[in-house]
Amino acid sequence: MEINSVRKEGRRVRTLCPMNHVAVMIMPQRNDACNYIRDSFETSATDDYIFKKRAEGLKGFGIMHLIIAAYVRTISQRPGINRFIRGLRIYSRNNIEIAMTIKKSLELNAPETVLKLEFEPDSTADDVYRIINEAVEKARTDDSDFDDTARILCSMPRFLLRFAVWLLRKLDFYMLLPRKLTRLSPFHGSMIITSMGSLGIPPIYHHIYNFGNLPVFISYGAKRSEAIVSQDGTVSDKKYIDYCVVTDERICDGHYFASALKYIKSIFNNPSVLDNPPDKVVKDID
Numbered sequence: 645m646e647i648n649s650v651r652k653e654g655r656r657v658r659t660l661c662p663m664n665h666v667a668v669m670i671m672p673q674r675n676d677a678c679n680y681i682r683d684s685f686e687t688s689a690t691d692d693y694i695f696k697k698r699a700e701g702l703k704g705f706g707i708m709h710l711i712i713a714a715y716v717r718t719i720s721q722r723p724g725i726n727r728f729i730r731g732l733r734i735y736s737r738n739n740i741e742i743a744m745t746i747k748k749s750l751e752l753n754a755p756e757t758v759l760k761l762e763f764e765p766d767s768t769a770d771d772v773y774r775i776i777n778e779a780v781e782k783a784r785t786d787d788s789d790f791d792d793t794a795r796i797l798c799s800m801p802r803f804l805l806r807f808a809v810w811l812l813r814k815l816d817f818y819m820l821l822p823r824k825l826t827r828l829s830p831f832h833g834s835m836i837i838t839s840m841g842s843l844g845i846p847p848i849y850h851h852i853y854n855f856g857n858l859p860v861f862i863s864y865g866a867k868r869s870e871a872i873v874s875q876d877g878t879v880s881d882k883k884y885i886d887y888c889v890v891t892d893e894r895i896c897d898g899h900y901f902a903s904a905l906k907y908i909k910s911i912f913n914n915p916s917v918l919d920n921p922p923d924k925v926v927k928d929i930d
Contacts, residue, residue, distance in 0.1 A: 704777070709773045709776055840863055
């Protein structure tokens with residue numbers, strides 16, 4: 645059963661090869677289909693770009709803004725990574741929704757909250773900066789819609805909470821969750837990202853959730869130094885950021901994922917491309 649609210653979230657992809665559709669049946673749970681990859685990028689180009697954006701007046705522009713902007717740009721060229729599984733069927737998402745976790749303050753026991761951010765595929769780094777900063781400022785002074793919903797659920801007796809979660813899972817599977825709920829849910833969207841760098845530790849492989857339809861989880865760590873020996877024997881100190889990506893392999897094949905990862909890494913090496921919209925936004929297959 646499909647209703648209008650679901651069609652607004654995505655459209656069914658029917659022209660994939662049969663193996664893609666069979667894989668969803670063989671691996672019905674998202675955790676069955678997790679692939680893990682760890683990589684890093686050298687930060688000379690990104691450090692220069694961040695310094696330039698701050699000099700242009702984008703106060704606090706940082707690596708989180710840059711990674712999200714690069715991911716949005718990658719979706720604009722590799723839209724297959726923006727698909728999702730719902731009711732054992734593959735859908736192409738109609739928009740770009742990214743979730744990010746933040747702490748409301750830097751105190752040890754400060755509460756965390758999750759922000760849902762919506763971007764256009766032709767967004768520039770400046771657009772991403774504005775959207776993120778507006779959401780962060782609002783979240784640090786007011787509770788998010790997600791916080792309010794979680795508070796209501798937590799106020800229920802345990803037996804009623806278990807029933808509510810069961811019902812949400814059933815509605816989600818049969819595509820009956822109201823669009824209003826999926827817009828605020830951190831378990832629905834294009835990607836979720838978290839920074840271990842702000843904690844001063846390496847990135848982790850964070851699981852993706854069986855509930856909802858998030859196909860990708862990205863975690864990145866603190867900047868680290870590495871001595872690099874060149875061909876002439878000289879040694880230079882380079883700085884790197886490590887990141888881990890956990891993906892739902894059912895949405896597209898390995899070659900496609902590899903192409904997307906190479907594309908986003910090319911942006912890290914030349915982030916100035918994010919100053920302008922892409923020449924063309926690629927549409928996903930039917």
